[in-house]
Amino acid sequence: MSKLEGKVWYAMRATYRRELDAKKLLEEQSIQAFVPMRYELRIKGKHKKREIVPVIHNLIFVYAYPSEIQSVKKTIPYLQYMMDFREGNKIIVPEEQMRRFIAVTGTYDEQLMFFKPEELNLSKGTKVRVRGGDFEGQEGIFLKVKGARDKRVVIAIQGVIAVALATISPDLIEVISE
Known part of the structure; x- marks a missing residue:
């Protein structure tokens, strides 16, 4: 892994609501990941419960070297790049x-x-x-x-x-x- 290539934030999708699974797998490989979360009131039967849930399902931000993300995508096949279709590029967040x-x-x-x-x-x-x-x-x-x-x-x-x-x-x- 070349340190000449800088780490960047990739906007990514983890299909079928697996963003939290992907985050856990990435963190096990010492790769920083962020899933925006919020509190939501859920009603189960007669009980109200305040749970922390993803703001947008499937959305995950990954901070990694380009070569690192390439190898990770081989082990986590449901992790996909978000693309800017106007330019055809991966979405990289400053x-x-x-x-x-x-x-x-x-x-x-x-x-x-x-x-x-x-x-x-x-x-x-x-x-x-x-x-x-x-x-x-x-x-x-x-x-x-x-x-x-x-x-x-x-x-x-x-x-x-x-x-x-x-x-x-x-x-x-x-x-x-x-």
Whole structure:
């Protein structure tokens, strides 16, 4: 494995809701993997139970060297690359963008809202940075999202997923000029 090739975040699919199995197998091989999770209230019989479940089934992010991911795919056949069909390339997420996404979604905050990329028009929003509170330092697009009364800061991974943060007071938001 050449260390000249850098580690990158691959957006991948684990078919048939096997994202947690894939994550476990990858971690057993010392490969970092991330599955966005959230709490969900499940009713079983007369009992309500709060469980942590994947936000989007089949979605997994894998941080690995290109050669490492190639060999892993031979042992985990249901792990597939997500492709950007406009360019025909594998979807690779920039490390800074992934770091922000993990910092936000790793909180399991119940007020987070998740969207498919086509559900939001990010070009209508304003680029902002959060200056205080739980999400201090996060950058995203400030816009109105379906299902929320007010505007929210959205952090998106192009072509894969977008997350709208909990409501943030406007005085904690700073506009970033391009």
